[in-house]
Amino acid sequence: NAGVTQTPKFRVLKTGQSMTLLCAQDMNHEYMYWYRQDPGMGLRLIHYSVGEGTTAKGEVPDGYNVSRLKKQNFLLGLESAAPSQTSVYFCASSSPRTSGLSYEQYFGPGTRLTVT
Amino acid sequence: AQTVTQSQPEMSVQEAETVTLSCTYDTSENNYYLFWYKQPPSRQMILVIRQEAYKQQNATENRFSVNFQKAAKSFSLKISDSQLGDTAMYFCAFMIGGANSKLTFGKGITLSVRP
Numbered sequence: 001n002a003g004v005t006q007t008p009k010f011r012v013l014k015t016g017q018s019m020t021l022l023c024a025q026d027m028n029h030e031y032m033y034w035y036r037q038d039p040g041m042g043l044r045l046i047h048y049s050v051g052e053g054t055t056a057k058g059e060v061p062d063g064y065n066v067s068r069l070k071k072q073n074f075l076l077g078l079e080s081a082a083p084s085q086t087s088v089y090f091c092a093s094s095s096p097r098t099s100g101l102s103y104e105q106y107f108g109p110g111t112r113l114t115v116t
Numbered sequence: 117a118q119t120v121t122q123s124q125p126e127m128s129v130q131e132a133e134t135v136t137l138s139c140t141y142d143t144s145e146n147n148y149y150l151f152w153y154k155q156p157p158s159r160q161m162i163l164v165i166r167q168e169a170y171k172q173q174n175a176t177e178n179r180f181s182v183n184f185q186k187a188a189k190s191f192s193l194k195i196s197d198s199q200l201g202d203t204a205m206y207f208c209a210f211m212i213g214g215a216n217s218k219l220t221f222g223k224g225i226t227l228s229v230r231p
Contacts (some may be wrong), residue, residue: 033218107161
């Protein structure tokens with residue numbers, strides 16, 4: 001049981017390049033989330049999904065797109081990377097079935113992205 | 117909108133002593149959950165403790181306990197018998213109950229445990 005995994009762990013992009021971050025979970029969770037962590041800012045929600053085929057915007061969605069074609073995967077895309085998107089990205093998943101009403105979130109190990 | 121405030125950016129404690137990390141939040145909701153997450157240098161986010169707002173009893177997990185003051189909207193974390201492995205960044209987080217729930221995080225506090 002790997003929990004939540006993220007690919008890649010590190011990446012360096014040039015301004016204007018595109019890339020996709022992959023999040024996978026093997027816990028059969030319905031809900032999945034993408035956060036970014038910047039120094040002094042805590043974690044901020046980018047996009048989230050409450051089920052296969054559905055996505056919604058979080059607090060800081062601009063410049064990102066997401067897709068949830070399969071229940072176990074949640075993809076985060078950067079179409080044209082900007083230096084302001086240099087950050088550490090975390091994926092998380094949760095399910096009311098496993099953690100009662102508290103919707104406890106389980107986090108992946110993070111992806112450090114640098115845009116030059 | 118909900119906000120979470122951690123006003124202390126850094127704290128330091130001697131090994132084996134007790135330290136308290138502060139957190140305040142603002143919400144008009146009555147049904148919600150509060151969490152403390154630990155992020156060691158490995159970067160992994162680890163859930164330390166959680167509190168349901170409808171419970172009056174403060175949550176406890178081994179050396180970790182909270183002081184939940186609902187009227188004051190305060191949720192502090194007490195770490196007893198501090199260990200070197202407690203050195204990490206700690207985040208307070210808030211979630212409204214129900215589906216589509218999202219975590220709102222504070223900015224975090226860096227805790228250093230001195231040998």
